[in-house]
Amino acid sequence: MHTAHTYTSSSRVDHSIHPFLFWLGFILAGIWAQHFVPGVDFLAPALIVCQQQRKVSATVWLAAAFIVLQEGMGSLAFGSLILWYAGMLVVYQAGRWLFESRNFLFIFIIGVFLGVWRYVLVQMMANLQNLAPEPRRLILECVLQAVVFTLEWGLVFLLYKRYARHDDEPRA
Amino acid sequence: MAASLYLTLYTWNLRTGVLDALAANTGLEFVSWVLRPGKWAADKATRLWDDYFHLVDVQQDNRRLAEAVDKLSLDLAALREEAAEAVRLRKLLDYAPPLSWTVQGARVIAHRLGPAGALDTVLIDKGGLDGVDVNVPVATPGGVAGRVLRAAMQASTVLLVTDPNSKIPVVSRDHRTTGILSGQGAGEELEVRYVPLNAPLDVGETLVTSGLAGIFPKGLPVAVVSGIERSDISLFLTVRATPLVDYNSLEEVLLFTRAPGSEPGQDPESLPLVPPQDNATIPAPVPAKPAPAAANATAAPAKPKPAAGAQAPKPAPKPASAKPQDRPAPGN
Known part of the structure; x- marks a missing residue:
């Protein structure tokens, strides 16, 4: 399914791949990244990139896949990841009224929100299930989440623009 | 509207565990298949490297191991005698037969994963298809590692002893x-x-x-x-x-599943830790140090009947008033 094809207007070879393959590769890399950095979500930036590219259907199926994957590999009862991604998307949509969607500061604010949101969610869900998460480790992971999200978004955005096939030019 | 739908979904799942099972059998399974090849390659590379360096000292190791085998053979002979004696005494006291446990090995694929990995867990490569279920004990030759928290088809999540919820x-x-x-x-x-x-x-x-x-x-x-x-x-x-176990460097673990026909809670009898023997069924033999029969009286349904003239076993110290929380967390 590799789709190396040539432009008719020039002799340059197009190395872009189908978005499905791009996101599949992203998921595999994300799972391995989560293996090396426990407690941090490496998949979340994909949803923001899809939103910025106005890819609604891709956002929906990626969110569904991420929820199932993250819930499966997690240790809390099903439900926390729905709130996790919903919170992120709500903040993104709300923030677009104030910021340009690809503004780095805006992305950093979303990352900080995710850090705080994770702490609140884990504490809330753990309390509902009568569990006790480790607070020190949780705080450290929240800080990591904020930093990783911001940096990873920049990387994924560049890679998506460079390697995923675009049928239409995205709007800002 | 959305909030009430979410709460309905959440509470329904807490009661039934349907969505947890779905996430385990899809998400967890997929993750285990993604991580397995890399883990396999890393293990092979590490083993190759280790084997090369171990060859340097192989003669010294052989000599040391031969001495160890001699010593262990003597210990084994003595323990066999004690085991045979215990069986005779148990029969004499009309004591209920011990449970049989099946021991199988599993490989650790990963540690905690993802934002929902709030508990101290590891991911292993055995699941429901191998007879692994929730609450199956997990150990290493050194000691207990934890118990299964969530089981997919060919992978499981193990809650480690170090977690505050264990x-x-x-x-x-x-x-x-x-x-x-x-x-x-x-x-x-x-x-x-x-x-x-x-x-x-x-x-x-x-x-x-x-x-x-x-x-x-x-x-x-x-x-x-x-x-x-x-x-x-x-x-x-x-x-x-x-x-007794270094949980950060766990690579292989042993899973203790009950042999068919033995009901949980019937008779939690003694069992020394033994290496895995390809799903070998191990009739629980005598512990390293025999416990008083009454030490487990609260859990064992069959009370030992002292033989005529035999002294009643000394009651063990009363267990703590708190109820042991061995059930998994709700919904898990």
């Missing part, structure tokens, strides 16, 4: 003092709760599973007592313990 009923090997062993977080010492102030217990004493909750086989070593403090305001001793 509670294991234990008994000290020498003084038979009971308590509930609880984790304090990764890298931290364990805590033994509900040990009465006047209970006999020494620093350095090994804590083994008591089998009281019917989940862990009796007699598996878990930790060593590292500190005992007497509090002026508490009715219980403050006991700290060091785990």
Whole structure:
């Protein structure tokens, strides 16, 4: 399914791949990244990139896949990841009224929100299930989440623009 | 509207566990298949490297191992005699036969994963298709590692002993003092709760599973007592313990599943830790140090009937009033 094809207007070879393959590769890399950095979500930036590219259907199926994957590999009862991604998307949509969607500061604010949101969610869900998460480790992971999200978004955005096939030019 | 739909979904899943099972059988399964090849390649590379360097000292190792085998053979002969004696005595006392456990090995694929990985867990490569279910005890040749929290088809999540939500009923090997062993977080010492102030217990004493909750086989070593403090305001001793297993470097583990026909909670009898033998069914033999029959009286339905003229066994110290929490977390 590799789709190396040539432009008719020039002799340059197009190395872009189908978005499905791009996101599949992203998921595999994300799972391995989560293996090396426990407690941090490496998949979340994909949803923001899809939103910025106005890819609604891709956002929906990626969110569904991420929820199932993250819930499966997690240790809390099903439900926390729905709130996790919903919170992120709500903040993104709300923030677009104030910021340009690809503004780095805006992305950093979303990352900080995710850090705080994770702490609140884990504490809330753990309390509902009568569990006790480790607070020190949780705080450290929240800080990591904020930093990783911001940096990873920049990387994924560049890679998506460079390697995923675009049928239409995205709007800002 | 969305909030009420979410709450309905959440509570329905907590009651039925349908979505948890769905996520485990899809998400967890997929993740295990993604991580497995890389883990396999890394293990092979590490083993190749280790084997090369081990060849340098192989002769010395052979000599040392031969001496160890000689010594262990002698120990084994002595233990066989004791085992045979225990079987005879058990028969004499009309004691209920011990449970049989099946031991199988599993490989650790990963540690905690993802934002929902709030608990101290590891991912192993055995699941429901291998007979692994929730609450299956997990150990290493060194001691208890934890229990299965969530099982997919070919992968499972194991809650480690170090997690604060892990509670294991234990008994000290020498003084038979009971308590509930609880984790304090990764890298931290364990805590033994509900040990009465006047209970006999020494620093350095090994804590083994008591089998009281019917989940862990009796007699598996878990930790060593590292500190005992007497509090002026508490009715219980403050006991700290060091785990016997290095949970950060777990690579292979043993899974204890009940042999067909043995019901959980019937008779949590003694079982020494043995290496995996390709799903070998092991009839639980005699523990390293035989426990008084009454030590497990609360969990064993079949009461030992003393033979005529035989002295009644001395009652063990009463277990802690707190109920052991060996059930998995709600919804898990």
